[in-house]
Amino acid sequence: MLLKFDLNGKTQSVDVPEDMPLLWVLRDTLQQKGTKFGCGKGLCGACTVHLDGNAIRSCSVPVSQVQNKQITTIEGLGKGQLHAVQQAWIEEGVPQCGYCQPGFMMATAELLQRIPNPTDTDIDDNITNICRCGTYYRMRKAIHKAAQLNQKS
Amino acid sequence: MWKATRRNFLIKTGAGLGLALGLGWIGKKAIRGFFVEQADKGTLVQFSTDTEPQYWFEVQKDNTILFHSPKIEMGQGVFSALAQIVAEELEVSINQIKVVHSATSHGPIDPNTTGGSDSISSTFSQLSMLAASMREMLRERAVTLLGISLSNLSAQNGYVIGQGKKLSYAQIVAQTSEWSLPDTEPTLKKPEKYQVIGKALPRVDLVAKVKAEPIFGIDATFPGMVYAAVVRSPYFGAVRGVVNAQEASKSLGVIRVVEQPEFVAVLAKSRYEALMAKEKLQIAWTSPTPLLQQKEVNDTVQIGKGDLTVVQENGDVTGLEDNEGNIKLEFHTPLGAHAQMEPNGVAAYYKDGKVVVKMSTQSVKNTRNEIAEATGIRAEDIDIQPTFMGGGFGRRLYTPHAYEAVVLSQEIGLPVHVLFEREQEFQNGYLRPPTHHKLSAKLNNGKIEAIEHQIASGDVAFGSSLVPSFAPTVLGADFGAWRGGLFHYENIANSSVKYWRCQLPFFTSWWRGLGLMANSFAIESFVDELAKKAKQDPISFRIAHIKPDERGQRLIGVLKEVQKISGFGQKVLPEGHAMGVACATDVNTPVAQVAEVKLENGAIKVLKVYCVIDPGLVINPDGVKAQCEGAISMGLSASMFEELNIEDGKVTPNQYLQYQMAQIRDIPDIEVSILSTGDAPRGVGEPPMGPIAPAIANAVATLTGTRMTKMPFKQYQFT
Numbered sequence: 001m002l003l004k005f006d007l008n009g010k011t012q013s014v015d016v017p018e019d020m021p022l023l024w025v026l027r028d029t030l031q032q033k034g035t036k037f038g039c040g041k042g043l044c045g046a047c048t049v050h051l052d053g054n055a056i057r058s059c060s061v062p063v064s065q066v067q068n069k070q071i072t073t074i075e076g077l078g079k080g081q082l083h084a085v086q087q088a089w090i091e092e093g094v095p096q097c098g099y100c101q102p103g104f105m106m107a108t109a110e111l112l113q114r115i116p117n118p119t120d121t122d123i124d125d126n127i128t129n130i131c132r133c134g135t136y137y138r139m140r141k142a143i144h145k146a147a148q149l150n151q152k153s
Numbered sequence: 154m155w156k157a158t159r160r161n162f163l164i165k166t167g168a169g170l171g172l173a174l175g176l177g178w179i180g181k182k183a184i185r186g187f188f189v190e191q192a193d194k195g196t197l198v199q200f201s202t203d204t205e206p207q208y209w210f211e212v213q214k215d216n217t218i219l220f221h222s223p224k225i226e227m228g229q230g231v232f233s234a235l236a237q238i239v240a241e242e243l244e245v246s247i248n249q250i251k252v253v254h255s256a257t258s259h260g261p262i263d264p265n266t267t268g269g270s271d272s273i274s275s276t277f278s279q280l281s282m283l284a285a286s287m288r289e290m291l292r293e294r295a296v297t298l299l300g301i302s303l304s305n306l307s308a309q310n311g312y313v314i315g316q317g318k319k320l321s322y323a324q325i326v327a328q329t330s331e332w333s334l335p336d337t338e339p340t341l342k343k344p345e346k347y348q349v350i351g352k353a354l355p356r357v358d359l360v361a362k363v364k365a366e367p368i369f370g371i372d373a374t375f376p377g378m379v380y381a382a383v384v385r386s387p388y389f390g391a392v393r394g395v396v397n398a399q400e401a402s403k404s405l406g407v408i409r410v411v412e413q414p415e416f417v418a419v420l421a422k423s424r425y426e427a428l429m430a431k432e433k434l435q436i437a438w439t440s441p442t443p444l445l446q447q448k449e450v451n452d453t454v455q456i457g458k459g460d461l462t463v464v465q466e467n468g469d470v471t472g473l474e475d476n477e478g479n480i481k482l483e484f485h486t487p488l489g490a491h492a493q494m495e496p497n498g499v500a501a502y503y504k505d506g507k508v509v510v511k512m513s514t515q516s517v518k519n520t521r522n523e524i525a526e527a528t529g530i531r532a533e534d535i536d537i538q539p540t541f542m543g544g545g546f547g548r549r550l551y552t553p554h555a556y557e558a559v560v561l562s563q564e565i566g567l568p569v570h571v572l573f574e575r576e577q578e579f580q581n582g583y584l585r586p587p588t589h590h591k592l593s594a595k596l597n598n599g600k601i602e603a604i605e606h607q608i609a610s611g612d613v614a615f616g617s618s619l620v621p622s623f624a625p626t627v628l629g630a631d632f633g634a635w636r637g638g639l640f641h642y643e644n645i646a647n648s649s650v651k652y653w654r655c656q657l658p659f660f661t662s663w664w665r666g667l668g669l670m671a672n673s674f675a676i677e678s679f680v681d682e683l684a685k686k687a688k689q690d691p692i693s694f695r696i697a698h699i700k701p702d703e704r705g706q707r708l709i710g711v712l713k714e715v716q717k718i719s720g721f722g723q724k725v726l727p728e729g730h731a732m733g734v735a736c737a738t739d740v741n742t743p744v745a746q747v748a749e750v751k752l753e754n755g756a757i758k759v760l761k762v763y764c765v766i767d768p769g770l771v772i773n774p775d776g777v778k779a780q781c782e783g784a785i786s787m788g789l790s791a792s793m794f795e796e797l798n799i800e801d802g803k804v805t806p807n808q809y810l811q812y813q814m815a816q817i818r819d820i821p822d823i824e825v826s827i828l829s830t831g832d833a834p835r836g837v838g839e840p841p842m843g844p845i846a847p848a849i850a851n852a853v854a855t856l857t858g859t860r861m862t863k864m865p866f867k868q869y870q871f872t
């Protein structure tokens with residue numbers, strides 16, 4: 001099926017099965033590897049992207065649902081620069097293996113859209129991705145730092 | 154004695170390559186030293202006397218250094234630490250070094266694995282020596298090129314400088330076709346002169362990871378690559394029967410269904426199409442009867458079952474277990490999963506008798522050998538190009554998907570990508586074995602007079618193809634299973650550690666820290682109970698039983714420091730809070746932790762963890778801290794939440810979330826303090842896995858009076 005959607009500010013058309021999860025369209029068809037596969041069942045958050053500004057788990061969204069919509073992935077998050085969340089992640093030295101990090105950064109960027117200055121409880125309630133390396137302690141600090149950076153700019 | 158030959162060094166000049174310097178030969182003295190030390194610790198010896206010259210460094214035209222790391226970056230920060238070691242002796246800035254994984258076609262091949270917390274401790278002296286050798290060769294060349302005597306030339310920031318003149322390393326390389334090798338062993342810097350080692354520099358892979366560059370095995374591609382979905386056994390012991398691929402072959406995008414003795418795979422244009430078609434395969438599986446159930450696992454892994462080996466024995470512990478008056482406790486830990494975030498993935502391309510394999514593996518050499526054995530391709534024609542790993546934790550020591558991808562690429566003549574699906578990671582990878590522990594002790598006058606630890610465990614090292622066949626004979630017991638199970642309380646006259654090898658009908662093996670977490674949980678919880686019985690402060694009680702030799706002093710050091718930073722036993726805690734302490738020495742690195750807990754709706758909430766570690770010479774303190782935070786988080790996750798069971802031959806659960814793991818809300822505040830005794834680096838990645846579970850359990854015991862003896866702790870509810 002021929003489908004069109006906006007990816008990081010550019011229109012993309014793909015000819016793929018309509019029930020193909022967005023994750024695989026991004027990774028395999030469009031070769032955008034920043035969005036990660038962790039579970040394929042919407043459970044880990046590694047594949048988090050933004051659909052019209054809302055965080056979604058792209059492994060569990062068929063590509064037909066994004067027809068004519070806007071998708072932002074980690075590759076486009078900072079629009080050619082480092083996004084405040086990425087900047088905060090660097091300043092706090094968050095990543096270890098790095099695999100879960102794009103998903104967390106995408107989830108955080110969306111959280112800061114909704115709640116610009118989240119409390120620890122907001123973070124606990126909204127950031128439900130999984131990181132096996134255990135970078136959570138630094139992530140919390142980085143989320144607060146990103147909120148500050150956003151407010152400064 | 155310093156003895157280098159032309160064969161040992163590989164020197165190559167050429168367009169775009171610059172100087173590639175390799176040293177296959179490594180100081181024999183250093184190796185012997187390592188062997189004794191490592192054999193003593195029960196870990197494997199690193200870096201054998203490989204006589205083949207290999208590329209380690211390349212000076213590039215822009216005066217940067219390409220460093221081919223034989224150790225694989227899996228999050229532990231090894232690229233950064235090794236780069237700092239190289240920068241120090243080569244006299245270049247850290248920004249001048251670009252670290253890449255060493256490919257087996259031309260770089261150094263690690264004869265062992267990336268794991269066991271020894272990537273830095275086992276390479277530090279060799280790598281320093283290599284970098285210093287190269288520095289000296291550059292300086293000596295500059296003598297001729299600049300006409301200045303050696304003593305007037307110094308190496309700094311990638312330049313050789315003297316008497317107002319300077320040449321960059323790249324310039325020296327460009328003007329050199331013949332290199333002479335240093336006659337004497339280069340002098341290494343004294344630690345007090347270090348400028349790069351010991352600095353909390355940002356990780357060298359930080360920006361790539363924040364930008365999510367395609368650096369993992371699962372991201373690897375070749376032009377024209379196709380995707381395979383591989384069928385793996387749905388339950389333990391299942392035997393594959395007839396395969397009906399009619400429907401699957403007709404499925405959208407399918408290129409071919411390949412049936413091999415070991416596996417069946419669907420090849421398709423996209424991953425999604427391959428996965429969809431795989432569902433349409435009809436395969437007759439023969440199941441063993443009866444199917445394996447958890448009860449059988451529990452019945453198998455028990456003290457008194459399996460084969461017994463005495464691992465450690467001092468004095469006499471006869472009757473300790475049977476005597477009524479003695480103190481006894483039993484502990485259990487469940488089956489666990491690695492659950493590393495990146496499922497195993499590999500891209501392979503076979504062409505004209507040679508194959509290139511891009512993948513995340515902790516065991517490059519072993520993976521290559523397995524491919525060679527399975528396919529008949531000569532090892533030297535297999536180029537493993539290691540990628541970054543999305544977590545390792547021992548899981549990537551097992552890499553059957555590598556040869557699957559190679560076989561499939563051979564079959565179809567195209568590059569192929571193979572992926573472990575998450576469910577397959579649980580079912581078809583391998584698991585952390587369950588354990589059972591019995592501890593008994595006798596107190597006399599407030600001191601432990603005799604103590605015994607019996608461990609029953611599924612296999613860890615035994616059964617793994619990585620362990621040399623002599624290991625069981627030399628070491629007697631599975632060193633992976635008893636790791637952390639010996640008493641670091643050597644000031645006890647009578648002590649014994651017994652190990653029961655309980656073999657399970659499925660694959661259990663390496664996990665972060667191997668037996669360390671389970672054994673520390675048992676020993677350190679028990680010692681806390683003994684302190685209570687002896688009516689003593691748990692830290693002084695521990696210290697009184699540690700032999701104050703060099704190793705013991707370091708353990709005492711971390712205990713005292715953790716008391717200081719946490720205020721354990723002294724600080725007045727808010728109502729409803731309590732602290733617990735625990736310690737461990739692993740890979741010769743002592744760690745002590747204090748956990749502060751409270752109850753929240755009847756469940757345990759860990760509020761803060763204080764951690765003190767003494768890993769000897771610290772290459773990057775921020776890296777050490779990150780590893781402590783990570784190990785504490787993983788240990789907390791495993792001890793509080795994680796549990797697998799076997800139902801009808803299947804691992805259950807087999808997905809995230811159902812397999813409950815710590816999330817950000819579960820992670821406490823973590824304060825790490827580093828002591829640094831001695832001038833050699835020791836291991837860091839696993840030792841902090843030891844104390845976290847018993848520190849939490851000991852805090853909960855103080856708070857509630859309940860002694861938790863079973864993981865996961867979530868099963869305990871408090872009212």
Ligand code: FES
Nearest residue numbers: 038039043045059
């Ligand atoms: S891969 Fe989508 S949530 Fe795990």
Ligand code: FES
Nearest residue numbers: 097098131132133
């Ligand atoms: S950084 Fe490795 S899983 Fe999060």
